[in-house]
Amino acid sequence: MTAAISHFDIDAIRAQFPILQQQIEGNPLVYLDNAATTQKPKAVIQAITDYYTQCNANVHRGAHHLADEATRRFEQARDTVAAFIGARDRSEVIWTSGTTEAINIVANGIGQRLQPGDEVLVTEMEHHANLVTWQQACKRSGASLKVAPIHDNGALNTTAFTRLLTDKTKLVALPHVSNALGTVNPIKTLTAEAHAIGALVFIDGAQGIAHGGVDVSDIGCDFYAFSGHKLFGPTGVGVLWGKKAVLQDWPVWQTGGEMIAQVTYQSSTWGELPNRLEAGTPNIAGVIGLAAAIDWFNRLDLTAVQTHERRLLDYATEQAHGFDGLQIVGTAADKIGVFSFLLEGSHPADVGFLLDKQGIAIRTGSHCAQPLMQRLGVPGTARASFSVYNTLQEVDALFIALKKARQMLA
Ligand SMILES: Cc1ncc(COP(=O)(O)O)c(C=O)c1O
Known part of the structure; x- marks a missing residue:
């Protein structure tokens, strides 16, 4: 399920981002707010x-x-x-x-x-x-x-x-x-x-x-x-x-x-x-x-980076299809990096709060696109956004945390 990406050393990539090594609320940080801002490798610092x-x-x-x-x-x-x-x-x-x-x-x-x-x-x-x-x-x-x-x-x-x-x-x-x-x-x-x-x-x-x-x-x-x-x-x-x-x-x-x-x-x-x-x-x-x-x-292999990011999104989308009450917002055929969703019966802000308590950082709200939210008829969304350093295990962690959030919100 979470096989390593060939010729793409995700552990070596993650090791270059000091901020990713920390715990939040006793859980390893899962940073899925990359569309808001990405983390910085040591080389930049x-x-x-x-x-x-x-x-x-x-x-x-x-x-x-x-x-x-x-x-x-x-x-x-x-x-x-x-x-x-x-x-x-x-x-x-x-x-x-x-x-x-x-x-x-x-x-x-x-x-x-x-x-x-x-x-x-x-x-x-x-x-x-x-x-x-x-x-x-x-x-x-x-x-x-x-x-x-x-x-x-x-x-x-x-x-x-x-x-x-x-x-x-x-x-x-x-x-x-x-x-x-x-x-x-x-x-x-x-x-x-x-x-x-x-x-x-x-x-x-x-x-x-x-x-x-x-x-x-x-x-x-x-x-x-x-x-x-x-x-x-x-x-x-x-x-x-x-x-x-x-x-x-x-x-x-x-x-x-x-x-x-x-x-x-x-x-x-x-x-x-x-x-x-x-x-x-x-x-x-x-x-x-x-x-x-x-x-x-x-210095990264661009094809491997793009394949990896595609895989993260596909994997999240697959998981979402088996997850009761989860609606993906934005399903264009050509899509990258962003997994926006709604959880039936709950406000995105509550979902974001409960994920944060489990170490998962996502963004919720209108994403600086209020007219788009109105056009789609949604109050906002919860948005997980992926980057090169994210892993399939982190997508698993997102869905485990979502399951808990759903139970708490029920
Ligand atoms: C599509 C898009 N345009 C413009 C901006 C504005 O970027 P900045 O706040 O870095 O100027 C953002 C930031 O999220 C964005 O996602």
């Missing part, structure tokens, strides 16, 4: 410690050894990200504080050009970050927000999506992977369709990035954004990748040091990408930590 103990200095502006070394590590991280996501030009990699800030940068750029009559197309499965930001950009500009429907199983209704694309559509913004349901969207095909009518395409990659294999050049989108903390890296750092041709003449996002070319008391001119979108002192330790996370992830 060490890279951040090394920066602070070996070369803490500000980047780009110092005239001394520490500043040179900090700048070298910081800019090397940009190369690491560019290679990881298949970006052709390192200056298209913009550091942000996370996915949310990346979406706001794009909304600031596009938003200033949106006009009444223009349309922005999102989907019913958006995280609030990729919904509220566009909703507000539309309100400010007089543009209309269109919402592509999903099927009841959580898959995007691609026929309706296509029908909603018109010559008024200026931007399509959609998630690579839904955080609440795990649905994987066919982003390459949808991007091609959107481009055919002249729209720009923004992909919210917050959940897509951690499963590997993202190639922005192959997808063909105009922007792809993600957060470091969902990719084994630190919080407070993320990436906006955007096509240079689009980004380079956009209005700037924030003003201040680093992003300028010439300044007088009367006026200023802006620098080139990426600096023009990176005002002020960046999260240097975060950037270095994120690069360490990518280096760590790159």
Whole structure:
């Protein structure tokens, strides 16, 4: 039942995550809240410690050894990200504080050009970050927000999506992977369709990035954004990748040091990408930590990682089918990493509480997707989300704990 994954040393992987070794309420920690944030391997913790103990200095502006070394590590991280996501030009990699800030940068750029009559197309499965930001950009500009429907199983209704694309559509913004349901969207095909009518395409990659294999050049989108903390890296750092041709003449996002070319008391001119979108002192330790996370992830066999994650989800789904009163929420054919569910007769928050008492960490609630919960007619869900370090035994532990929770709630 819980056979080892061939050429995939799960024990060796788990040994690299100190936080996973602890007990919660007398039970071994079973961390199944990876869609909220992933845990950090020693290599990431060490890279951040090394920066602070070996070369803490500000980047780009110092005239001394520490500043040179900090700048070298910081800019090397940009190369690491560019290679990881298949970006052709390192200056298209913009550091942000996370996915949310990346979406706001794009909304600031596009938003200033949106006009009444223009349309922005999102989907019913958006995280609030990729919904509220566009909703507000539309309100400010007089543009209309269109919402592509999903099927009841959580898959995007691609026929309706296509029908909603018109010559008024200026931007399509959609998630690579839904955080609440795990649905994987066919982003390459949808991007091609959107481009055919002249729209720009923004992909919210917050959940897509951690499963590997993202190639922005192959997808063909105009922007792809993600957060470091969902990719084994630190919080407070993320990436906006955007096509240079689009980004380079956009209005700037924030003003201040680093992003300028010439300044007088009367006026200023802006620098080139990426600096023009990176005002002020960046999260240097975060950037270095994120690069360490990518280096760590790159050392794994990607096919084995994806097979392992697929197996965890399939195994949980199989177990759920034999579990009375459990309803899976989100059953799209193409799905990854997320197991959202309801237990008949109980509120997700109570389920989460009783699992926590048994050492199992899941998330409950609307998952920052209130309109999606309304669309599905559910109060929220309980969500177990898997990562590379989870095991089939942990899926067993989840169902044993659920059985106990069900008895207690009965
Ligand atoms: C699909 C999706 N988009 C956007 C975000 C926002 O990410 P962050 O809070 O790291 O900016 C999240 C976070 O859960 C997410 O899952």
